[in-house]
Structure formats: C-alpha cells, structure tokens
Amino acid sequence: MIQSSSSVPDVLVIGAGIVGAACARACVEEGMSVAIVDAAAPGGGVTAAGMGHLVALDESAAELDLCLLSLRLWDAFLDEHPAVGEPHRCGTLWVAEDEHQLEGAEARARRLNGRGWRADLVSGDALPGVEPALRRGLAGAVRVAGDSVVYPPAVAAALVKQACARGAVARFGQRVVALGADHVVLADGTCVSAGRIVVAAGVQVAQLLPEVPVFARKGHLAITDRYPGTLRHQVVSMGYGQPEGGAGALAVAANVQPRATGQWLVGSCRQDGQVSTEPDPAVTAAVLRSAMALLPPLATMRIIRTWAGMRPASPDGLPIIGRHPTRGQVWLAAGHEGLGVTTAFGTAHLLADLMLGRPAAIDPGPYLPGRLLPTGAPAAGGHTRGIA
Structure with a gap:
C-alpha cells in the first residue's frame, strides 16, 4: 500500500500498463524510490487489448531511433527472462x-x-x-x-513485480481522481506526494491533463x-x-x-x-x-x-515523453498508439535520461511535450481532476 505522506517517493508512476511498468522499473534501477498507482491490475487497459509486436517502424527517423533503442533493450530483457511473456522471435x-x-x-x-x-x-x-x-x-x-512477438500483459506484470522486489510500492484498484504539481489524490481521498509524477495512463491521460492532446x-x-x-x-x-x-x-x-x-x-x-x-x-x-x-x-x-x-494516439504520431513544461514535476510517457509495446523500454530509458539530466541515448527533441502543448497550459501548481 502507498502510504499517505510520511515517506515521499522520488517518482510516482500513474499507470501500470507496459509503458508505465517499464518506466517504474527503469527508475528503480536508477536508484530512485518509486510508487505505482493503477485503477486496474498491471498490464490491464490498453496493454491488455492490443497486439504484442516488437517491430522496427521507420515512418520517420525519430520513430526508428526510439524503436531501435527499445528493441535492443527488449533483446537484453528477453535473453535474461526467456520465460516472461511467451516471447516468440519469429x-x-x-x-x-x-x-x-x-x-x-x-x-x-x-x-x-x-x-x-x-x-x-x-x-x-x-x-x-x-x-x-x-x-x-x-x-x-x-x-x-530481429523482430519478435510477446504477450504484453504478462511482461507488464513481471516488470511491476521486478520493480517491487527492488523496493517500489504499488497500489492497484484505486483510481487517481486529481493531479497536482507534486501530488495525486486517489478515489479514497488519500493524498500521495512525490518528487516527480509520471503520467503513463494510456487513453486516460487527457482526463488528468486536458491540455495534453492524446x-x-x-x-x-x-x-x-x-x-x-x-x-x-x-x-x-x-x-x-x-x-x-x-x-x-x-x-x-x-x-x-x-x-x-x-x-x-x-x-x-x-x-x-x-x-x-x-x-x-x-x-x-x-x-x-x-x-x-x-x-x-x-x-x-x-x-x-x-x-x-x-x-492512445498523438497528433503527430510520435509519443510524448518528458517533463511537462508548465506543471512542476509532472512528466509524460504517453501517446504511443500502436507502438507502446515496442517502444516501452526505449521510452523508459529516455525518460530516465531526461530526469537525471544526462545525455540522452537518442535525440529527445521530437518527443518532448512542449512541441504539442498550447502556450496557455495550466501553470505549475495547477490542480486537475480526472480518472486514471
């Protein structure tokens, strides 16, 4: 259970689909304390409904950059965990x-x-x-x-389990109903603070952040x-x-x-x-x-x-990855459309690079939230309501 405030995690991840689960595990591996919240079980929602392809798509140079970064991380993961997610390197x-x-x-x-x-x-x-x-x-x-097929819900559940084995805490079956710059409010009224909040809530991102065009x-x-x-x-x-x-x-x-x-x-x-x-x-x-x-x-x-x-799609067809330009320490991992499984590990790696202020593995520019958010987005400290 996530506790209401005596211990504030470095990162709170909203969403335990394949993208959110990968982000949570990556942050734990970087030495951050992590909490995970989802209204359903790990791997539910978008992840449970989709296909599990790991495929190099190249409709733009940026898309291929993220795919290849992620596919190489997937290869390492599947080598280390060959029984997770029924992988088929077909x-x-x-x-x-x-x-x-x-x-x-x-x-x-x-x-x-x-x-x-x-x-x-x-x-x-x-x-x-x-x-x-x-x-x-x-x-x-x-x-x-080099492309493969996996069963994504099982991988998401395994990633959450691995993150929790290294100290992450998780709460499932509890919706996020409000989001601030440094905290969330759950459906039971619990207020959970965090150093950073990663919104990886699939198609429900826009309910929490209406200005985000997912x-x-x-x-x-x-x-x-x-x-x-x-x-x-x-x-x-x-x-x-x-x-x-x-x-x-x-x-x-x-x-x-x-x-x-x-x-x-x-x-x-x-x-x-x-x-x-x-x-x-x-x-x-x-x-x-x-x-x-x-x-x-x-x-x-x-x-x-x-x-x-x-x-969860974005207007320009690329995921939205990085810090929200006007909402304090709110970060986004959203809008992956049909490539969420393929790019989950690459997204998590890029997000960790940006959070830690180190040189990114690929050019983050095409993915940063500022390219799509309107100039009138709510200011830092704003409070929005939604469901995730």
Whole structure:
C-alpha cells in the first residue's frame, strides 16, 4: 500500500500498463524510490487489448531511433527472462502485393540495414518457401529477423513485480481522481506526494491533463483456435501504418502474429472518432478479409474471440515523453498508439535520461511535450481532476 505522506517517493508512476511498468522499473534501477498507482491490475487497459509486436517502424527517423533503442533493450530483457511473456522471435515479413509496395519494402530494407537492423529482401518466387501460408503471386517481401512477438500483459506484470522486489510500492484498484504539481489524490481521498509524477495512463491521460492532446484511436482484433506450426512469421502488409483519410475513416491493413500457443492473432485497423470499445462486426469482417487476402488458410480457421480497444494516439504520431513544461514535476510517457509495446523500454530509458539530466541515448527533441502543448497550459501548481 502507498502510504499517505510520511515517506515521499522520488517518482510516482500513474499507470501500470507496459509503458508505465517499464518506466517504474527503469527508475528503480536508477536508484530512485518509486510508487505505482493503477485503477486496474498491471498490464490491464490498453496493454491488455492490443497486439504484442516488437517491430522496427521507420515512418520517420525519430520513430526508428526510439524503436531501435527499445528493441535492443527488449533483446537484453528477453535473453535474461526467456520465460516472461511467451516471447516468440519469429521475425516480421513486410509483404508487398504489387510493384509499388515492393519499392517501399526495398526502401525500408535499406533504412533498416543502414542502422544495423538486418532486413533481407525476399522475391515473390521465394516467398512460398519462406512463409508457406502466404498466397501465391505476391510481389515480394522484406524479412526482418530481429523482430519478435510477446504477450504484453504478462511482461507488464513481471516488470511491476521486478520493480517491487527492488523496493517500489504499488497500489492497484484505486483510481487517481486529481493531479497536482507534486501530488495525486486517489478515489479514497488519500493524498500521495512525490518528487516527480509520471503520467503513463494510456487513453486516460487527457482526463488528468486536458491540455495534453492524446486521443483514442480504435482497433479491432481476432484470435483463432490453436493451429501449431502453421505460421512462421509475423506477417504485415506494407500498407500498415499509413495515415487515415480523415476523422472517423477506417484504415485496414493486415497484421497477423503467430502466438506461442499456436493461435493466430489477427489485426489490424485504425479508426478515429469512436467512443465505444464494443467490437463492430462489419469492421472485424474487414480486418479478417484483409488478413485472408494475404493468408488464405485463415479462411478455414475457427475464430474463438474478437474484441476492440483504444490506442492512445498523438497528433503527430510520435509519443510524448518528458517533463511537462508548465506543471512542476509532472512528466509524460504517453501517446504511443500502436507502438507502446515496442517502444516501452526505449521510452523508459529516455525518460530516465531526461530526469537525471544526462545525455540522452537518442535525440529527445521530437518527443518532448512542449512541441504539442498550447502556450496557455495550466501553470505549475495547477490542480486537475480526472480518472486514471
């Protein structure tokens, strides 16, 4: 239990999803005293609803910087904890359906290889031998061998457990209802002070900090029964990650993961302007059709569950990491959208660098909160109410 005030932690982390849990553990490893608060159990919320890909995305140089920093930290973690989160180092096949997409795949391979993250071109003729489940007639693919798949809720729970084993204290099932510059108020009225407050509350960040432009982007997923050995790689369309056509527009691009259980986890889509997390059968059908267009065996498989969730997105597509410019010692680790799992460790590392005032592992500029916050943001010492 977090105690109300005789002992003030150096850092209080709001949110124990994959990002918040990684931040808590990183701060503990840096010698800081840490408290963690979450309304649910570790790994709930956004983390429980999403896919668990560890993938190098390169839609901007900054995005690739954070991905590669994080993926190398993930590699070290998985080497040290091979049983945590059902890791599957299956690699990713970025599949090109036509010559235009193949040109994009070739450019991606050049960028990744140029940064030391191996990416091999696979011709259309060679694809059936690399991934037999793919349909014939595809233009080709890029195989990124270093990418992996994990089960994120289990990793988040393990990170919290590791942080607590090193002295962190945690309180779950208690919401944060108000946030000040150096304290939070919990739903039971407890006031918890801290030297720094890290807000890593997923899609609920904007409820605690209304000026922070994190918004919900809905996605739909489906998972099959067990079909061991039928899919070798994570298979992703080269159309994945492209910008939507506008508010409320639906963007669908296949992303299918082989799980350690033998199941196929099928996504993905993006849709703005949604408020319900209830799955829409028409959207789920569109996601499945997109996946079946690349992987015909899926059409004969039994789907055992479908669900939807909200990703915490930012206006420019990059996470918001660093100190809030006007709220005292409030720090942000937010807006990761579909890359929260991939970039969790890199986010935590960058946040610790910034907190300790040491040279950062990557350029923090593209991620700092000041790039998005309005000039009229509440002043330090302001008090806001919300739910996290």
